[in-house]
Amino acid sequence: MKVTIDNITLEVEPGTTIMQAARMIGPEIAPPAMCYYEPLKGTGGKCRGCLVKVTAGSEKDPRPMPKLVPSCITSVQDGMIVENTINEQVLETRKGIVEFLLLNHPLDCPVCDQAGECHLQDFSFEHGVSATRTVEDRNTFDPVDLGPYIKLNMNRCILCYRCVYAADQLTEGRVHGVMHRGDHAEISTYIEKAIDNDFSGNVIDVCPVGALTDRTYRFKSRVWFSKPEDAHCDCDKCSGNVTLWYRGDEVIRVTGRKNEWGEVKEFICNTCRFERKKTSDWVIEGPTKIARHSVISANKYGANLIQPSFPIKQAALEYKLIDDDRDRSFLPARKSLPSSEKK
Numbered sequence: 267m268k269v270t271i272d273n274i275t276l277e278v279e280p281g282t283t284i285m286q287a288a289r290m291i292g293p294e295i296a297p298p299a300m301c302y303y304e305p306l307k308g309t310g311g312k313c314r315g316c317l318v319k320v321t322a323g324s325e326k327d328p329r330p331m332p333k334l335v336p337s338c339i340t341s342v343q344d345g346m347i348v349e350n351t352i353n354e355q356v357l358e359t360r361k362g363i364v365e366f367l368l369l370n371h372p373l374d375c376p377v378c379d380q381a382g383e384c385h386l387q388d389f390s391f392e393h394g395v396s397a398t399r400t401v402e403d404r405n406t407f408d409p410v411d412l413g414p415y416i417k418l419n420m421n422r423c424i425l426c427y428r429c430v431y432a433a434d435q436l437t438e439g440r441v442h443g444v445m446h447r448g449d450h451a452e453i454s455t456y457i458e459k460a461i462d463n464d465f466s467g468n469v470i471d472v473c474p475v476g477a478l479t480d481r482t483y484r485f486k487s488r489v490w491f492s493k494p495e496d497a498h499c500d501c502d503k504c505s506g507n508v509t510l511w512y513r514g515d516e517v518i519r520v521t522g523r524k525n526e527w528g529e530v531k532e533f534i535c536n537t538c539r540f541e542r543k544k545t546s547d548w549v550i551e552g553p554t555k556i557a558r559h560s561v562i563s564a565n566k567y568g569a570n571l572i573q574p575s576f577p578i579k580q581a582a583l584e585y586k587l588i589d590d591d592r593d594r595s596f597l598p599a600r601k602s603l604p605s606s607e608k609k
Contacts, residue, residue: 267344268325271295272352284337284348285316293526297350298360298389300367300474301426302338303529309431310338313424315363315389319356322347334359357393364394370405370449371475372421380476382489382561385528386424396584407452412442413460415467415481415540420452423477429453429469436465436533453477464503467539471522471530482540483519487511490561492518494554499547503535509554510545517543523554 268277271288272295278287286304288296297316303309310316317334325345334356337348350356367386375381407420425444430453433440442455455461461469470478493512500506511519520539522530542548556562 267342267346269342269344269346269348271348272350278342282342284318284320284335284340284342284346285310287342288337288348288350289527295350296527297337298385298393299338299527300385300389300424301428303428303431303472304527305529305531305533306428306431306435306472309428311336313363313367313426315360315367317356317359317363319349319353320346321349360393361395364390365398365400367424368394368398369400370421371424372404372406374419374422374476377485378419378422378476379479379484379489380422380473383528384476385474405449410454411460411481412455412478413462413466415536416461416470417479417481417484418453419477419479420454421477422475423453424475425451425453426474428472428474429478432468432472432533433461433466436468437463439463464535464537465533467536468522468530468533471524471533474528480519480539482543486518487513492562494556494562496523496551496554497548498551499538499542499549501535501538504538505532505534506538507532508534508538508548510548510550515545517545 267280267282268275269282269284269287271284271291274291274295276287276290278290285297285299285302297318299310300313300315301310302313302316314336316337318337319334320331320340322328323331323346324343328345337350368390371386375384375387378384381387405421410418410420412418427444430440430443433442442453442461444451445454446452467480470480473479489511491513495510495512497508497510498506499508507523509521509523510517511521520534520542522532522534522539524530
């Protein structure tokens, strides 16, 4: 099937979604995704961050779709024409989506362990606005320990359901989910049951914000002060392919390896994640390649840091020309310094 996204035409297999087709082009065209997680079946369609405009449904029926559609769950049709980054309605809608996601989100970035690798930070930095219109009190929840390894800060949760799908598909018995409805909805365990199974730690990796964090890593280091290294070991439970995060010579945390979209390639077990914190436990392969623009790149061992367009647009929007017509005749003339003093 042929599909055109932002004036770029490509051929894809039947059943491909608009999101998957856009990712084939590259990160500069692909819509943002807060709930969609390709390795997990059934994800997508909840955060509405990936809305796009379909200006032509197909070659047989070229009529545009009346509303914006979520690209992560909308299949491509032959001859479909999609607008993402070039459509003003899409860009304006994303500002509203960011504002909605931040309605109850606290300003925890200075103390949150997810800062620097948070997808909500990326989303709001690229598509958000600098001001807020909300004056109502935010929903607040007390932090909860979900077992010995996982801390839940429900204040930061955006209800993307990723952790629920991960528990459903990676473990034998899920003991947590979304409780209540509407603005009272929250992630919780059944009757305060602890999340404790061999692959429970993967809910930390799939969480796009700092709602589910590693209790063994909390407040130890900022991600941009860490050095990620690819490593592997012989494990009878999982592939053993991980990323080790170093602070000096100390392994401060272990995570699954992620692709350029921030999605784990192969889920790892709790033994590799929480109990193997020595270099001698691993075979080091080399520095991790940081494919996405990230503050992790600032430490000189990842890809070059790509500056997002949002701060440049924001500076241009708020730039003000100063009309200064004061009389400066009374000021002494500026003398140029000798070249030796300039140096």
